[in-house]
Amino acid sequence: MNTPIISIRGVSRHFGAFTALDNIDLDVKQGEFFSLLGPSGCGKTTLLRMIGGFMEPSSGKIMIDQKPMDGLAPNQRPTNMVFQNYAIFPHLNVADNVGYGLRKLRLDKAQFTARVQEALERVGLSGLGHRGGHELSGGQRQRVALARALIMQPKVLLLDEPLSALDKKLREQMQLELRRLQRAVGITFILVTHDQYEALSMSDRVAVMFKGRIAQVAPPQDIYQRPASRDVADFLGGMNFIEAQIEAEDALELKLASPLTGPITLARRDGFAQGLGKATLGIRPERLRILGPKETAPIEITGTLYDKVYYGEVTHYSVAVRGNTQPLQVAVTNSSGGPELAAGSEVKVGLDRSALVLLAP
């Protein structure tokens, strides 16, 4: 299990003068649910298509199952793809769509039907085998595309935004199903998405990409709690940023000072350069809380409440604080009727030391 199923080394891709992917290094482990997350145009699809063999890298190497993939067409690779528009063959019925790739196996009719039936059951479509490929709803098309790819028993399944065409409710249901399916079949899934919730909720690990580069590869908790940069932090939901001066530093620790937090000492993160002089501290809005009159917290910041937005299960408060140009965003869960806060009132915001994320300035 230690050797990666996919290993990508120094892969770049140019379109004319434009660099869509810039020197990508990436390993994907056997059997994991891996997501490529990033804003539109960052190169996710390009990377996925190069793994699947629909496009060749301009430079660099892609190995799947320890074999170099240079020049191999999609039908010569141990990968299968679920396309964004599903690409269901409109002239074939569901069963023939699902069994399309079985032709090379020269199965007899009974075996063919059994394999297709099994695949349809796995995606919850049994009984729909005779439905025409052009007579399906979005969710059904998605399932057919999944069954059609999984029946090939690929080593890696590639999924390009497979849920983006579905409505919210169906999307959430399919997220759960996809995750469950992946666990059941044990195949490595690589999912492309620009939806951070999708990436966080489904994946074992997430690669966050910007402008043709990979910014961070980590499990969802790490990506969210300990983003590697301001870009990553920003892309994965909101984050408050506080400027801080570096007063002293060594290989292990940094002593920081900021008007908001007072002096604090934080452990140096891997890859955090020495001698920057300044740093940024990130705090997720839900790690801040509004303190009652008698409550205390390890770090307290006073400010003026000037706006709040009610979202049902949470309320977002904006708190203007001296020494920071941006107001602090505080997310409060509406669990047990806390104090009603009016705009303009003085509030004390509290946080734990562990809520602070050390970021480059």
Place this chain on the structure above:
Amino acid sequence: MMAGAKNRSVLAAYAVAYIVFLYLPVVLLPLFSFNQSITPSFPLTGFTTDWYLALADEPEMHNALINSLKVAATTSVFATLLGACAARAFTRYKFRAKPAAEGIIMTPLFLPEILIGLSMLVVILWLGFELSLVTVVMGHVLVCLPYCVTVLISSFDGFDVTLEEASTDLGEGALGTLWRVILPIVMPGLISSLIVSFTISLDEFVLAFFLSGDEATLPVYIWGQLRFAAKLPIVMALGSLMLVASIGLLIISEIVRRRGERRLKPSGMDTP
């Protein structure tokens, strides 16, 4: 509102006149073909199927018919094959010569056929080829190509490229993909194209007249027969049969096209 009503009745009269002038001669043809009199004129003198029976004893005509069918079949296959290549290139790829290539293929639509016939005749004689059905096919392919390309482009345009990628992804090579995905999906377009070019070739006269040498096609033969007044009713019977055949072909082509369109609407997103 008075003006509106008046306008409308003028329009209606125009429409009726239009239809009468366009289709009356076509209706008269079968009518006279069942008339006993040799001259096509009113009053009708009585019903007969003699002229149709007489068709059976015209070996020269049979020859011409067979020639025409050979030419039309060959033309439709070649024009559709060439048209499919062109339509695929136009819908799938961008290239610098594309506007020029499209222009050149469409040109025969706008050139007088007599010019095409004359220039082909000159070139063929100059190259030292014999005039024959082969040269007729060459001319017919040229004039059918614009129609085939137009029909095929509209059929290929709706073709989703990811279907080809999906087929490759599922293990098929280029030929398997052509056979299992591309052909079935564009088949209605191919059939339309075959029928359209077949029909055009079947009744094309000018080019056939210039290029057929001594192997007459049916229209050329009919033209030759018009010199003999006694043959006129037989020719009209023949014409009526051709009319029925063309209408039949047209209906088939339209049915195929509509069926294909329904099936190709790929996003069945709305059907539950």
